[in-house]
Amino acid sequence: MATMQQVADRAGVSIATVSFVVNGTKYVTPATTDRVKAAMRELKFRGNVVARALASRRTRIIALLFPTTGNRFSPTTSEFFMSAAQRASERGYHLVLWPVDPAGDDLDDLVSGGLVDGVILMEVRMDDPRVAVLTDLEVPFTLIGRTRDSAGLPFVDIDFETTIVDSVDHLTALGHRRFGLVLEDIEGTPMAGYAPHLRAESTFRELVAERGLAGTVVYAGAGSEGGRGAAEALLTADPELSAVLVMKDDSAGGLLVGLFDAGRRVPEDVSVLSIASSAANADQHYPRLSTMLAPGRELGTRAADALIEQLDGTSADLPHFLLPCTLRTAESTAAAPAR
Amino acid sequence: MATMQQVADRAGVSIATVSFVVNGTKYVTPATTDRVKAAMRELKFRGNVVARALASRRTRIIALLFPTTGNRFSPTTSEFFMSAAQRASERGYHLVLWPVDPAGDDLDDLVSGGLVDGVILMEVRMDDPRVAVLTDLEVPFTLIGRTRDSAGLPFVDIDFETTIVDSVDHLTALGHRRFGLVLEDIEGTPMAGYAPHLRAESTFRELVAERGLAGTVVYAGAGSEGGRGAAEALLTADPELSAVLVMKDDSAGGLLVGLFDAGRRVPEDVSVLSIASSAANADQHYPRLSTMLAPGRELGTRAADALIEQLDGTSADLPHFLLPCTLRTAESTAAAPAR
Missing domain, CATH: 1.10.260.40 (lambda repressor-like DNA-binding domains)
Structure with a gap:
């Protein structure tokens, strides 16, 4: 050399x-x-970045922790991932992808090595044991997502509450009064307690009660079969339903087929709105799905910024960013049918 | 401390x-x-891993380079990604996700920092400028994918040639004689020259010629619209076609709809086989797609192993692994219709 x-x-x-x-x-x-x-x-x-790291006690490496269980990689997650890596790179940091088990048992070993300056945590559950571990290790971190009580924690997250309200607002403006919500069935899996599902569901239930709308929630199994099952369950519970929110990409196609099989045309009889999803997912389907687009790129950028500002000491505030999804109308939503 | x-x-x-x-x-x-x-x-x-890194001139960090253009993240890519990260972690290395432009202009700066011991390169094109840059930098690397002439390079890749032959074998055994192949239209994009497409296409063309089968190739645009357009183009070129290979996840749903719109039932009239794809993609659709499953997990593991064995000096051979896709039949393929 x-x-x-x-x-x-x-x-x-x-x-x-x-x-x-x-x-x-x-x-x-x-x-x-x-x-x-x-x-x-x-x-x-x-x-010699390594020698510099030793001198400064900093490595300029940040770790993005992802759970080792399941293949939970949606296009939104990828977008988030890539933009966080890109932003880190722009600011002179390197993003390491770090597999950890959902209980956080191996976190201690990983972080104690002194390799990383800070950590980004994703796929956060309402009561996430990894948050306690990171707090205990005194390593700077930022969450993508929020625990139940996140006032004292640095986070960036999708504003699921606003997203659900905006979704229902959009559809009620089109004349819809009877709603369905399709969520992933995660009871009994390692992702039980996954915060986005719980927030979306409780907001939806409160909202329909408050406004005197009809609202049915179903938990769908995997893939197109899960989607077809969800369509059947929704129409059994409320045959007059005219709008469905679906927060589960892998079952959206099956949902469309299930509605069609039950004699419902989309969007003439039933409107379908995909929630916290992506244009890439929307455009795979026919009809193309109207979608509340998850702000994946912006979340990734903000998460990287928030962590780097903690590390560089350029901001003393804990970041608390909530970004709502934005509506992109396509072919799957329309005015409610006349009764 | x-x-x-x-x-x-x-x-x-x-x-x-x-x-x-x-x-x-x-x-x-x-x-x-x-x-x-x-x-x-x-x-x-x-x-103090950093001090040790300085002493040994090694950081135990390997970089996975991904192109910054486009959102080319399929479930297969994710699988590959995660398993490479996990394998690196098992072997005491850390996988860094590194955004680079497709021309490789920024590679030099990144690698010259001395941060990484080795590099994994993905999304390889037939004549990929990044390979020359890495060779020149004398940094150990492994390709996921192959350039046109890769005999002297270390790589692991899907065996697209065998995959296409196996696909056509499976369908001819079911009585099919008239085939279509749907590929992404990448002419004029930064991914032009993307090796998997070129290998799949040339193998398909040679094979149908050799065996006296009918074969039509179409290049599809994005999403469900691209898929519907592909169905129309295929049936215009060959109205008697009874089997379609599709190597483009985002257009598979549109292809099914396009065939249905043209009065073809799947699989009764036309069989559809998804190529180099995933179970997650297959199960989104109705009918669920019969699929040649890309060996994403195994490729990731082997790529990490191949690079780490170069770094640790435990293997002097350049790895040359070609793994074919494996058939998973579902609901979209069946015996050819009687004429």
């Missing part, structure tokens, strides 16, 4: 200038920077 | 024993190991 002196000689600058370019500690003109970088490339010089 | 001496005192062992536990350099009994680890936890001692 080349030394800094060799790089300086090759570029015709002082060793201090090379150091400024490598560490970004002082302004160097673009022309000189280019010359130094070219010399570094030619000599295969590797700015 | 606690010192190693403090940990030794708390655990009632010598400082050397603490060092053996931290660095794994010598056998320590499980009981003593537990005592040392408990003391480390209580004192929030962080085994």
